[in-house]
Amino acid sequence: MSEWWTYGLSDLLMFSPRAYWALFEQENAALWPLPLIAVGLGCLLVVLAARADRLAAPMTFGLIAIAWGSVGWSFVGQRYPTINWAASYMAPIFAVQAVIAFAFLRRAVARPPHHTAGADRILGIGLIAYATLIHPLWSVLFGRPLGSAEIVGIAPDPTAIATLGAGLAFLSGSARWLFFAIPLLWLLVSAVTLFTMGEAQGWVPAIAAVLAVIGALRERDPEKLADFSDKITRHDR
Amino acid sequence: MIDRRTFIFGAAGGLILGAAAKRAGAALRPVETRSLPATGMAIPVIGLGSWITFNVGDSPDLLRQSTEVIRAFVEDGGGMIDSSPMYGSAQATIGHALGQLGRPANVFHTDKVWTSSVSGGAAQIKESARHWGVARFDLLQIHNLRAWEGHLETLMAMKEAGEVRYVGITTSHGRRHGSLERVMREHPIDFVQLTYNPVDRAAEDRLLPLAQERGIGVIVNRPFQGGRLADRLSRHALPPLAQETGAASWAQLILQHIVSHPAITVVIPATTQVDHVRENKAAGRLALLDPGMRRRIADHIRAL
Numbered sequence: 001m002s003e004w005w006t007y008g009l010s011d012l013l014m015f016s017p018r019a020y021w022a023l024f025e026q027e028n029a030a031l032w033p034l035p036l037i038a039v040g041l042g043c044l045l046v047v048l049a050a051r052a053d054r055l056a057a058p059m060t061f062g063l064i065a066i067a068w069g070s071v072g073w074s075f076v077g078q079r080y081p082t083i084n085w086a087a088s089y090m091a092p093i094f095a096v097q098a099v100i101a102f103a104f105l106r107r108a109v110a111r112p113p114h115h116t117a118g119a120d121r122i123l124g125i126g127l128i129a130y131a132t133l134i135h136p137l138w139s140v141l142f143g144r145p146l147g148s149a150e151i152v153g154i155a156p157d158p159t160a161i162a163t164l165g166a167g168l169a170f171l172s173g174s175a176r177w178l179f180f181a182i183p184l185l186w187l188l189v190s191a192v193t194l195f196t197m198g199e200a201q202g203w204v205p206a207i208a209a210v211l212a213v214i215g216a217l218r219e220r221d222p223e224k225l226a227d228f229s230d231k232i233t234r235h236d237r
Numbered sequence: 238m239i240d241r242r243t244f245i246f247g248a249a250g251g252l253i254l255g256a257a258a259k260r261a262g263a264a265l266r267p268v269e270t271r272s273l274p275a276t277g278m279a280i281p282v283i284g285l286g287s288w289i290t291f292n293v294g295d296s297p298d299l300l301r302q303s304t305e306v307i308r309a310f311v312e313d314g315g316g317m318i319d320s321s322p323m324y325g326s327a328q329a330t331i332g333h334a335l336g337q338l339g340r341p342a343n344v345f346h347t348d349k350v351w352t353s354s355v356s357g358g359a360a361q362i363k364e365s366a367r368h369w370g371v372a373r374f375d376l377l378q379i380h381n382l383r384a385w386e387g388h389l390e391t392l393m394a395m396k397e398a399g400e401v402r403y404v405g406i407t408t409s410h411g412r413r414h415g416s417l418e419r420v421m422r423e424h425p426i427d428f429v430q431l432t433y434n435p436v437d438r439a440a441e442d443r444l445l446p447l448a449q450e451r452g453i454g455v456i457v458n459r460p461f462q463g464g465r466l467a468d469r470l471s472r473h474a475l476p477p478l479a480q481e482t483g484a485a486s487w488a489q490l491i492l493q494h495i496v497s498h499p500a501i502t503v504v505i506p507a508t509t510q511v512d513h514v515r516e517n518k519a520a521g522r523l524a525l526l527d528p529g530m531r532r533r534i535a536d537h538i539r540a541l
């Protein structure tokens with residue numbers, strides 16, 4: 001019965017850029033002053049990733065879990081569906097990411113993770129800082145009101161980008177990819193949505209996702225490295 | 238079959254039209270209308286769509302802008318406003334605007350049923366009416382022929398019971414014209430909705446003549462190909478032949494071309510802009526074109 005596949009993406013897109021960007025303005029206004037607090041918590045995430053002490057990983061995963069839970073419940077579950085009925089189907093996926101982050105929190109408490117070192121960690125810190133401090137500025141740079149800024153922990157894109165940053169800073173190996181799957185999926189959806197609307201901002205989620213994937217592919221697992229050096233030293237002995 | 242009468246769309250519609258004319262400080266020529274084949278009721282040839290344009294969520298600014306678009310439409314003769322439960326918040330936006338405007342009497346409330354569940358059709362229609370703030374619709378259509386056999390039974394029963402005035406069926410993008418033709422031949426529907434413009438002319442071959450033959454009203458969607466045609470043409474100068482037709486813009490030339498086909502009852506361009514509503518409405522007051530001129534327009538646009 002359905003002939004969806006014969007439609008182009010632009011035929012399926014049911015809202016205009018002005019209606020999409022207005023969502024963030026409404027969300028920020030409805031939650032005010034939470035957006036301000038969220039920026040503060042984003043800064044805390046940057047500090048935690050940079051210091052990487054015992055509490056850093058559990059606190060980061062806790063904040064990320066809360067962010068996905070609240071973005072999924074409020075923006076994706078309630079605000080976005082006012083113009084896009086498909087959004088209500090995406091909300092549960094945000095809940096799943098919240099659960100995943102919570103599981104990592106528990107794991108980090110039981111067994112503090114090896115903090116990643118080198119370039120991927122720096123990239124991770126950079127992505128969190130970007131998501132918190134730079135991403136909100138796109139609204140103004142693209143000529144939209146400051147009130148429509150996309151804030152980490154309120155809007156999905158910066159939340160997903162900060163999450164990738166946290167994954168780079170605190171996780172490695174398959175754990176990292178598990179943590180990455182949903183944020184990457186979201187950024188892909190977001191990039192396609194923005195490009196379909198003809199919005200140049202589609203490059204932002206696309207580039208952030210590609211950077212995080214490159215960072216993750218470059219990694220050298222510290223546990224494996226430790227194993228390896230162990231073997232070498234044993235051999236020497 | 239198509240009767241082009243000077244138009245008074247109900248008493249209140251006439252009053253609103255009069256008020257608009259007074260405000261403009263000039264005698265406004267009445268909007269061109271078409272009689273609905275089934276009943277002879279007259280309706281303005283330029284209606285209003287709502288896909289994307291009125292899906293504005295709860296944004297107070299955008300609700301206000303949408304209300305102004307609908308105000309301009311109503312002041313300029315009103316007529317068919319088309320929506321669907323598929324269009325996000327569009328129904329609620331229209332309901333909001335009509336409420337703000339004091340429920341103008343010259344609106345031809347047109348919506349759709351869009352669900353694969355036949356038993357869910359009635360509930361969906363009720364929900365749609367709640368969004369619009371109306372007790373009943375003037376026209377209900379089966380969106381994209383979805384589960385049409387079952388819904389058609391529901392809609393015909395509603396019509397019988399006086400719960401809706403007219404029943405129709407829609408498609409777009411030139412899809413499923415074969416099925417549409419079958420429905421038109423085999424069922425007593427009042428309207429079909431399909432895509433037709435100087436570039437997309439597949440309906441000309443069979444569907445438009447069949448509609449005329451069977452007395453079925455034709456609603457034209459995507460006159461500007463969802464805006465793409467209007468955008469593309471805006472890069473080109475308006476051709477000299479527009480001087481002959483009286484069209485002042487590409488949009489008007491396109492609409493004039495469409496409504497000059499004798500099978501067309503109403504075309505429903507969507508817009509977010511008050512200026513565009515006025516421009517589109519004004520196209521309904523232009524002279525109707527003969528087949529030769531229509532061909533020249535289509536040829537010219539295709540060659541660009």
Ligand SMILES: NC(=O)c1ccc[n+]([C@@H]2O[C@H](COP(=O)([O-])OP(=O)(O)OC[C@H]3O[C@@H](n4cnc5c(N)ncnc54)[C@H](OP(=O)(O)O)[C@@H]3O)[C@@H](O)[C@H]2O)c1
Nearest residue numbers: 286287288409458459460461462463464488506507508509
């Ligand atoms: N299957 C179905 O049942 C079905 C399918 C498709 C459509 N429809 C119905 O048909 C309606 C019309 O189709 P559509 O909305 O897809 O496409 P459309 O009416 O061809 O195009 C709408 C676009 O044209 C632009 N436009 C309107 N007036 C203009 C003017 N005077 N000058 C320049 N640009 C102008 C609008 O932009 P501005 O906002 O800037 O004016 C808008 O973006 C829909 O809204 C819907 O109600 C039904």
